[in-house]
Amino acid sequence: MDTISVYLVDMEVIIRLAIAMVLGLVLGMERELKRKPAGLKTSLVITLASCLLTIVSNHSAYEFPKVSGIVMDPMRLAAQIVTGVGFLGAGVILKRNHDMISGLTTAAMVWVASAIGIAVGAGFIGEAIIAVVFLFISIKLIPAIIWRIGPKSLHQKEMLIELVVERSTNMTGIIKELQERNIMIKNVRVKDLQAEETYQLDIQARVNDKTYATDVYMDSKKMSNVISAKVESF
Secondary structure: HHHHHHHHHHHHHHHHHHHHHHHHHHHHHHHHHHHOOOOOOHHHHHHHHHHHHHHHHHHHHOHHHHHHHOOOOOHHHHHHHHHHHHHHHHHHEOHHHHEEEEEHHHHHHHHHHHHHHHHHHHHOOOHHHHHHHHEEEEHHHHHHHHHOOOOHHHHEEEEEEEEEOOOOOOOHHHHHHHHHHEEEEEEEEEEEEHHHHHHEEEEEEEEEOOOOOOHHHHHHHHHHOOOEEEEOOO
């Protein structure tokens, strides 16, 4: 009990937990500002819990064997953190319409939050801080530089266009008309709407990042034989 009591008031442990909390706050703020599902609170909890479990794992391995004589792996408990966080990461990855995947960066940030917590808990505080700095350089500064000097494809965004058209419609003509409006077609899916005697065109496209979904919607509605339109920008 004396050993446990010492750990409960150990200032080094408190400092590590505080540092983990601050770094988790920094990581979570970036996701929170972008309105992502795993934001401020999630990163805080993951970083703090990872740090605490690592501290408990290390202290248990190095101190309790002195009393019990049982040899323990100092990172065995901490190793399970990565497995547990994997389930959280999978929960923020979403599959949208037409096989479009989102949430991969957020899932990676969840994993990084656990890694930062483990590093701080193991005593690698300086390394954890440097890792956070490098992380923000990687996700903020480098993409901004590449966006400015990179190819035109980096200045484009995904757009999903769903059109309901009459059976007599020349669908190839609609595709060409969209292309004339500087909409790059990536994939086209056509299906019957039996109840209404119509076709539905699901078009996955890329457009200039300054193009508004509302403009594409209004242009689509003006096309001949188009009954209804739905446009979603990513």
